[in-house]
Amino acid sequence: MSDEGRKDTSHFDHTIKLLLVGDSGVGKSSLLLRFCNDTFEELSPTIGVDFKLKYMDMAGKRLKLTVWDTAGQERFRTLTSAYYRGAQGIVYVYDITRRDTFEALAEVWSKEVEMYSTVDECVKIVIGNKVDKAKGGREEGWVTREEGETFARESGSLFLECSAKTKVSVREAFEELVKGVMETPSLMEETANKDSVKLGGFRAQKGPCC
Known part of the structure; x- marks a missing residue:
């Protein structure tokens, strides 16, 4: 799989919508920035919704990924709920050092x-x-890898531990x-030859390409 050496963004075979969800402060925006731009910044919490484009080649197909980053704060839930529509891929994110963000996956985000x-x-x-x-080593109370794997298995999800800061397994997670x-x-079938990003019946404003 490659996204190098091809700058033509006018042709693609499929548009795939991915959505990142999880509590505020778990690093969703940093994961998005690492995946799209291969950079890392300490970012403030997302207000509302942000998104980036990522072009890549896989299995002989040119793909346009629209990767949406949602705010984790409860006050934005009504706003961000509309962005679930049409998402072919969902990324649940938690912070391994904050057990409450892991527990929220089952208590809040999987239900959303x-x-x-x-x-x-x-x-x-x-x-x-x-x-x-x-x-x-992990401190007492941190989420173990086994716990993450168990939740993923029970929710019918793939699983990886990553670091947006050091870029460990970030690319691999999105590729999987x-x-x-x-x-x-x-x-x-539903992603073939789509050339617009839509939210409900409205065309969403596109963020910068990457």
Whole structure:
């Protein structure tokens, strides 16, 4: 799989919509920035919704990914719920050092996906972010890898631990998610030859290409 050496963004075979969800402060925006631009910044919490474009080649197809980053704060839930529509891939993100953000995946975010997702066979991945902090071992109360794997298995999701800061497994996580979408015939049929990003009946303003 490659996204290098091809700058032509006028041609693509499929548009795939990915959505990042999770509590505020878990690093969703940093993961998005690392995946799209291969950079890292300490970012303020997202207000509302942000998104970036990412072009890549996989299995002989040119893909345009629209990757949406949603605010984790409860006051933005009504606003961001509309952005679940049409998402073929869902990225659950938690901070391995904050157990409450992991517990929120089952208590809040999986229920949100079930309530608002309009794609029956959407592919999901669970990302345990900030794994760089566990380099010297995990402190008591931190989320273990086994716990993350168990939740992913029970929710029918893929799983990886990542670090937006050191870029460990970030690219691999998104590649696995996109691969899962491409291996689901019904999803590939609906993503073929789409040239606009829509929210409900409205055309959304596009963010910068990357």
